[in-house]
Amino acid sequence: MQLENKRAIVTGGAGGIGRAAALAFADEGARVAVVDVDAEGAAAVADAIVAAGGDAIALTADVSIDTDVRGVVDETVAAFGGIDVVFNNAGIVRRATAIDTTVEEWDRVFGVNVRSIFLMAKFAVPVMADDGGGSMINTGSGWGLTGGANALSYCASKGAVVNMTRALAIDHGPQGIRVNSVNPGDTNTGMLRDEARQLSADEAAFRAESADRPLGRMGEPEEIAAAVVWLASDASSYVTGSALVVDGGGIA
Numbered sequence: 001m002q003l004e005n006k007r008a009i010v011t012g013g014a015g016g017i018g019r020a021a022a023l024a025f026a027d028e029g030a031r032v033a034v035v036d037v038d039a040e041g042a043a044a045v046a047d048a049i050v051a052a053g054g055d056a057i058a059l060t061a062d063v064s065i066d067t068d069v070r071g072v073v074d075e076t077v078a079a080f081g082g083i084d085v086v087f088n089n090a091g092i093v094r095r096a097t098a099i100d101t102t103v104e105e106w107d108r109v110f111g112v113n114v115r116s117i118f119l120m121a122k123f124a125v126p127v128m129a130d131d132g133g134g135s136m137i138n139t140g141s142g143w144g145l146t147g148g149a150n151a152l153s154y155c156a157s158k159g160a161v162v163n164m165t166r167a168l169a170i171d172h173g174p175q176g177i178r179v180n181s182v183n184p185g186d187t188n189t190g191m192l193r194d195e196a197r198q199l200s201a202d203e204a205a206f207r208a209e210s211a212d213r214p215l216g217r218m219g220e221p222e223e224i225a226a227a228v229v230w231l232a233s234d235a236s237s238y239v240t241g242s243a244l245v246v247d248g249g250g251i252a
């Protein structure tokens with residue numbers, strides 16, 4: 001098992017990529033704190049892990065709020081005795097240009113996608129450092145590397161995630177903490193389906209929109225989770241500050 005004895009936090013763990021990662025972490029032997037604003041969804045994932053013989057807790061938190069993130073760190077330490085892995089994955093998207101993005105939307109996207117990672121690093125890094133180190137993985141996006149249409153605040157926030165990851169890796173490498181971003185392309189989750197619904201309700205059309213890449217299809221959340229398991233595990237022990245792209249061979 002790749003994550004035996006690891007104690008992990010997964011944000012946005014109620015759905016999509018976070019849910020797949022929480023389940024994969026548990027399958028690989030980790031104890032998992034499943035964190036989400038969606039209390040019911042987080043509880044369902046933690047229950048599924050426990051039902052399969054694993055160890056998990058569900059924590060309700062808005063990751064953009066400092067006291068919530070502090071609470072997640074404290075409750076995880078109280079439950080598991082420490083933290084070895086943090087997967088900062090919770091995120092939101094607003095589809096709008098600069099003209100159509102409200103100031104409130106801009107701040108919300110940056111609160112959930114960027115501030116959250118600063119807060120988690122602020123509170124969890126000292127705990128990880130005390131234990132001799134660990135691995136933090138932050139969910140960026142292909143659009144954080146290339147930009148994309150009609151999603152200015154999202155593209156800006158994900159660009160920030162990629163560079164924050166590098167800066168955190170530089171600051172905390174000496175403490176034994178590796179920090180990497182995973183950058184998915186189109187992935188079959190609620191987020192993508194919500195967006196696609198604006199374009200087409202038809203399943204075939206939804207899938208066809210993501211077919212313009214070498215592998216000819218969108219990704220599944222489990223395929224992103226597999227990369228995150230690797231970054232969380234000791235198998236990636238010399239990898240830090242990297243931006244791993246998992247997108248079927250093409251971002252557009």
Ligand SMILES: NC(=O)c1ccc[n+]([C@@H]2O[C@H](COP(=O)([O-])OP(=O)(O)OC[C@H]3O[C@@H](n4cnc5c(N)ncnc54)[C@H](O)[C@@H]3O)[C@@H](O)[C@H]2O)c1
Pocket residue numbers: 011012013014015016017018035036037038041061062063064089090091092093112139140141142183184185186187188189190191192
């Ligand atoms: N699906 C894609 O195509 C795709 C592509 C690139 C990057 N991403 C990124 O992957 C990550 C996961 O997205 P997903 O596709 O699984 O989406 P999703 O909407 O299925 O899951 C996101 C989860 O985050 C939770 N969440 C939202 N705001 C939160 C907050 N303030 N505090 C705590 N939890 C919160 C939601 O409740 C949800 O469970 C996001 O960071 C997203 O930007 C997704």
